[in-house]
Amino acid sequence: MAVATPKKGSLFRRQHLFAGVTLTPIMVYMMFFTMVPMVWGILITFFRYSPTRAGEGFLGLGGANPFVGINNYLDLFANTPTGQLFRISLKNTLIFSLLYLPLNLIVTLPLAVLIESVSSRIKSFFRTIYFLPTVTSAVAVSLVWGVIYHPTFGLLNLGLRALGFNGFAWLSDPNTRVLGIPLPMICVLITYLWSDMGYNIVIFMAGLQGIPDVYHEAAVVDGANAWQRFRYITLPLLRSTLTFVMVMTMLSSWQVFVLFFVMTNRGGPANLTRVLVLHIYETAFRYQEMGLAATVAMVLFLIIMITTLIQLKLLRKDWEY
DSSP states (O other), rough: OOOOOOHHHHHHHHHHHHHHHHHHHHHHHIIIIHHHHHHEEEHHHBOOOTTTBBBOSSOBBBBBOOOOOOOOHHHSSSSSHHHHHHHHHHHHHHHHHHHHHHHHHHHEEEEEHHOOOOOOOHHHHHHHHHGGGGGGHHHHHHHHHHHOTTTTTOOOHHHHHHTOOOOOOTOOOOOOEEEEEEEEHHHHHHHHHHHHHHHHHHHHHHHHHHHHOHHHHHHHTTTOOOOIIIIIHHHHHHHHHHHHHHHHHHHHHHHOOHHHHHHTTOOSSSTTTHHHHHHHHHIIIIIIIIHHHHHHHHHHHHHHHHHHHHHHHHOOOOOOO
């Protein structure tokens, strides 16, 4: 007895209808909560816009919120208090990102290799321990490390005094520098490394597990030691993973906000830890200059896009294994 089957055209129509019904709510959500804010953010960069002023015309743009063209962008590079503060924030963000990326790789990659070399039961334990800070609230991390760095009863200064040394004002000392880097910046850097490195360790471990054992076994037969196997086999075959980790780490370091906001009391001391995301927040919500804040956000977006493209170009590989 023959079984009736739907016609090919009818099946395609049903598949298209199902896809349309499924994707439409997601697209509406993306349009409303992603695309519309993005377009609005780009639009107000051309206005001296503040929600505290009553504008005229479309969406309050005009009148007390006048059109200024590219003047918001020019102001960021002018010799004015606004431009100076932007350049300080940009410099601090660059310092933080350029320090954090190599430091993170130096710590996470060797740790991943070490964890991957132990037995499965111990491996799961260490992977869990290192990943826990990653899922911890950034505010909680900031408060705990703020206690550790406290100049009076902080664990660091208590330990130093027990050893006969003087303590430091770790998060509020504007004068102490290490290799030219302000001490508060280094403290936030260490805190962020502790809270974020578990993510990269797990990614590196996944990459290491994807390398076929046959390559290492062949190298052992040829007399290669552990360092040679890491340098000539593990590291080249981790290139795709390394590219992903470097791009994501650089992206996250450009957007650190909570640690600087909580630990350094909004970029103190003397703006030594004022970064771009904190500058955007202060400009938008403290000074209510949304147009100027959106301009800084657009500059940050362009910087992130350019650095990401450069990383992808430099680390691109044309082979697989």
